[in-house]
Amino acid sequence: MNKKSLIAGTLALLFAATACGSSAYDATPLPVKETPPAAKPAAPAVQDCTNALQSYLPDGPLPAPNAMPAGSTMAKIAAHGRLVAGVSADSLNLGSRNPLTGKIEGFDIDMINAVADAIFGTPAPGQPSKVELRVISSPQRLPVLKAERKPGAIDIVARNITINCARWKEIAFSAEYYRSGQKLLVQSDMTTVKSLDDLSGQKVCAPAGSTSLDNMIKANPKVVPVTADTDGGCLVLFQQGKVVGITGDDTVLAGEAAQDPYAKVIQAPPFSQEPYGLGMNKDQVDFVKFVNGVLAEMKADGRWQISYNKWLLPALGKAKPPAPVYGRS
Missing domain, CATH: 3.40.190.10 (Periplasmic binding protein-like II)
Known part of the structure; x- marks a missing residue:
């Protein structure tokens, strides 16, 4: 040899x-609902998608950490004590396990930590954000978000998910946070x-x-x-x-x-455009608006750029945060 x-x-x-x-994490089984024989199946809900990048406009300034609106998705996450996120553990620079510390880190993980800190507050120096990272595979990204909403379910997915109209029918997306x-x-x-x-x-x-x-x-x-x-x-x-x-x-x-x-x-031009969005349950619109507010603050105050420069600049060169597109009703 x-x-x-x-x-x-x-x-x-x-x-x-x-x-x-x-790939050790198993997706939460989807609930099965039987339709009574006499009932006529309802037509599936179809979200308008004239522009796949269009997400929900934030509801003004973000609420203060540890002061989420009563009854909101964010309040339920706060009551659970941590944000549960589906991520990759083997995508170097996006979400991968550090062999020295054993911690999962990368650009996607920084996005998740920022959302958690907006709910729970910035952790003390040396302390982790209040996040539970669950490693999922590519095929699990949508099913875990469509599963029954209950404490312990995955709240958000950051695993290089491309925003497109077909997926908007199944889940909801944040505003674009990276263009691959x-x-x-x-x-x-x-x-x-x-x-x-x-x-x-x-x-x-x-x-x-x-x-x-x-x-x-x-x-x-x-x-x-x-x-x-x-x-x-x-x-x-x-x-x-x-x-x-x-x-x-x-x-x-x-x-x-x-x-x-x-x-x-290969140094040829890319043969597709892949806009990344954070994935959430399509019924939790309040949470999508909240996450969009977090991303907007990260892009404005420089945290997005700091994260990009740390994880992706050496391999991919200079980039600026993509502008958000709002207007989804």
Whole structure:
């Protein structure tokens, strides 16, 4: 076995352990409601979506921490004692477990902590925010938000969810907090590969249940799609030689390339636009408005920029916070 194969194999084994642990959380089973025989099924509610980026306008200034409006979703979260968030643990720089501290950290986690601090107050120095992070896979992102609302249910998801009209029918989104784009990762010695078009007939991995998978199939139907529950799962398949490439958001691929010295992200323009939003239950509009207020404050006071510069600037270059789009009724 040559040195390159030995290192890649070792990395695959190490990352496999992380990837396996990252999918341990089981989604809350969805309640089953039986329709009486005589009842006529109601037409499904369809949210207006002339503009997928359009979210709910905040209701003025944020309430003071520990003073949430009575009966609000935020008051129920406060009563539970912590914000429960669905996140990734293997997307480096977005949400990944620090091997030294064991804590999950990244750009997405900073967004979650800011929401929790707005509800409970800024923690004392050295103390964590009042957040319970639950590791979920890509296919679990929507089901956990559609599950029954009760204490302990996931309140919010920050796992690089692309905002689109189809998903607005199932969940609600915050205003856009980052604009990503889909690219391609391959082995560094594949110098002839310039785009997804050059991989016709070959296996390429994308997370199951993701827009990345849909976009890949549309961009090149001749590619053989392979899926994994997590981004880390795709990286393991790549390092094992079971796929020749990975396609996904530039934020995710930058983190994967940093973990594999024999991988590179193709420097072609992205073949899709992926606006990220924080996901919430579609019936909790008051909470969506509150989260939009938190994001607006982060963008205005510089906290968004500080977080971006820490986690994403080195790999992706300079960026400014995306402007919010409101007006959803």
